[in-house]
Amino acid sequence: MIKITVPATTANIGPGFDCLGMALNLYADITFEEIEEGLVIEGCQPEYQNEDNLIYQSMLGIFKKARYRHRGIKITINSDIPISRGLGSSAACILAGIMAANEIADARLTKQQILKIATQIEGHPDNVTPALFGGMIVSVYDNDEVYFSKIPLNDSVDFYALIPNFTLSTSQARSVLPKQISFDDATFNVGRVALMIASFFNGSLDLLNVSIKDRLHQKYRGALIHEYDTIMEKLDDLQIKGAFLSGAGPTIIAIANKDDSTVEPAITNILQSLENRWLLKKLCTEINGAIVGRG
């Protein structure tokens, strides 16, 4: 039996659309067994228990590449990563499938090869790269290859994920993005993502409330998220470093000074005034990334 553990991820982190991401300490544990025949998938909604399952589809690509004739497959999912909430559930499924198939077929893919295949399936590298390597990472896909660099993180902040009880698919959240953006908006984001990364390198996050702003995706996607503007305005009134839409949403992540005991009750207060139910989870960066275990 093979067990793949993959962390949740947040992507974009304000201005870093499709290039900035970070692994978080919420995990999917997915076990894989070869069985006599057929496909058995447990631990997810019935709608995902079939051959279209993203984990299974990601395995098939590797089996084909390695010319491996598999027997039946049993997949058991035990995941704390909520689905379609902007916390990297699809990146976790893709990586788990590729990494498990790599072991089963003895395909001997390197991590870089796994990263490239996962990025090709996902369509962008900002979730899969930190999910595979851990930490906060800038990554770009260029000329059929993924290039990435880790950002050193200091331990001075906590991340608060505000997770609603409704979903938003990445494809829907991408469909509302404009085909073109103004030079002003591009300049706005370039400056801020550079400032944010420089401040992480300098270990001083005083500029986060300015550098976390975005003009490429959040305002378009915010319109799909019930009470998004209200939440962002109320978060803006708190003594925190800033807040951003996690990946394609609908989860929002607030960044605050480490161990500031006023933050959790203040955010809980905001959430209690909303029409939908939102869960608050205090998270931190996960530094190891996905791992393979054997049972």
Ligand code: HSE
């Ligand atoms: N960068 C991606 C997006 C992350 O914003 O669409 C979601 O998968």
